[in-house]
Amino acid sequence: MSTDLTERPTPSAPPTRQPRPLPNLLHLVGVAAVLATLVAAWSIDFAPATLLNGFDEVIALLQRMIPPRLDDPGRIGGLAVETLLMAVLGTVLAAIASVPLAFLAARNTTPHPAVQAVARGIITFCRAMPDLLFAVLFVRALGIGVLPGILALAIHSIGMLGKVFADAIEQTDPGPREAVRSTGVGYFREMLNAVVPQAIPSWIATFIYRIDINLRMSVVLGFVGAGGIGFALQDALRGLIYPRALGIACVILAIIAAMELLSIVIRRMLLDSAQSNPARERAARLFFGGALLATCLAALAVLKINPLSLMTWVGPAAEVFTRMIPPNFSALGGELFAAAGQTVAIGVVSTAIGVVLSIPVGILAARNVTPHPSVYWLARAWILLVRAVPELILAVVFVAALGLGPIAGTCALAIGSIGFLAKLVADAVEEIDPGPLEAVRSVGGGWWKTLFSAVIPQAMPAMVGSSLYLFDVNVRTSTILGIVGAGGVGYLLFESIRTLNFDVAGAIVLVIFVIVYAIERLSGWIRSRLV
Secondary structure: OOOOOOOOOOOOOOOOOOOOHHHHHHHHHHHHHHHHHHHHHHHOOOOHHHHHHHHHHHHHHHHHHOOOOOOOHHHHHHHHHHHHHHHHHHHHHHHHHHHHHHHHHOOOOOOOHHHHHHHHHHHHHHHHOOHHHHHHHHHHHHOOOHHHHHHHHHHHHHHHHHHHHHHHHHOOOHHHHHHHHOOOOOHHHHHHHHHHHHHHHHHHHHHHHHHHHHHHHHHHHHHHOOOOOHHHHHHHHHOOOHHHHHHHHHHHHHHHHHHHHHHHHHHHHHHHHHHHOHHHHHHHHHHHHHHHHHHHHHHHHHOOOOOOHHHHOHHHHHHHHHOOOOOOOOOOOHHHHHHHHHHHHHHHHHHHHHHHHHHHHHHHOOOOOOOOHHHHHHHHHHHHHHHHOOHHHHHHHHHHHHOOOHHHHHHHHHHHHHHHHHHHHHHHHHOOOHHHHHHHHHOOOOHHHHHHHHHHHHHHHHHHHHHHHHHHHHHHHHOOHHHHOOOOOHHHHHHHHHOOOHHHHHHHHHHHHHHHHHHHHHHHHHHHHHO
């Protein structure tokens, strides 16, 4: 999942509402979800029998991949380092751009409501457009290489970082601002001295999490010539050299797993230092900040990027982007909207499958509920394994096993959804109030009784909110699966760019944006009523 497959929904305070409508709305959402899933599955001919018939083909393909091998370890290692540095540098560039944008987009710091609307619009656009789409356009504008990939990661990351940074600013205490303002300092000093210190812990946590996301995203950018280890993986898959492909996939898994463990350690160190020793926290921030700066300088040197190119890309990119205006809707006609409907159907069905399969795994992966430590570690390992494989790579595997079409894309997104949603469910269950659990256990309630009486009722709002967020993410991701023949509007998009029909691509991009924005607003509205 591009993934952007992998962002956290931003928690928000429950809105004021009457006590009774919540269950009614929850039931209504559940019924609507079931009906939408049935209609979507029918529209793409998705049926359990289809999966059972293709199961043998998937097993046969996996058998052809074993044993994995690395024919050129030095080259693969270099591409792996390249992928990691792309993720770090892209995230840093996004953070630099997101901080001023967040101040303009935050309700309590924007200079004018019109400025806030424009800033929020930019953030929404960056979040709605898939990173792989940006990568394709930048490759057309700047040529094959790592720079298009870094810029694609940076611009798409602004969509998440800008939103979360702005939300953190809006949640700051106004007291320190009033105190600083009373001394007569200007706007800049007021923000620097009163707002930034309050928001920076949230910014750091989000930044670290975004590096983890971008590492997964950067893996697949090589599919369109935007650098990284994805190019080697695509080359092996295109040549049907499956053992080599599995060897590269194992390297990718090891990198992503190591980065996830490192991010956990860094977050824990900063959190523990903040709670126990503020001086140690400042020292830790200084240390990690210096390490990040050194990594960025190393990235520029290793990737052979001229720092000026990080600013001079605007002209060539604007020339390509403006060729999509005005959009041409007539060239594809009804085919465009049929493909867009297929994209939504893939997102609906894959989300439904992901919800059904991931909630049990997420519960078992919650430390306070799991029946045994070994079950906990097995569930956590499974979540890590599934999250480490980007959806586009899963789509390639399913296309090879099941053939071209939306079924392959649905299966890929469904598996990716397990890792994404199961982690959110596990985190939500671990954060519930332990009081009801202890009360049920004190009267002799067993594991199942505790689960259904004390765990699920508390975690249900978070589960529903995360499921709606997963649907939002899956629709965005399904727009790009067509690049490998896994159905949806992605095939038309990348084919139009490949044939230089940019006006047609502009029409497709506009349709994708409208769909993603509408679904994001709908799911956000439902989450605000339920969570």
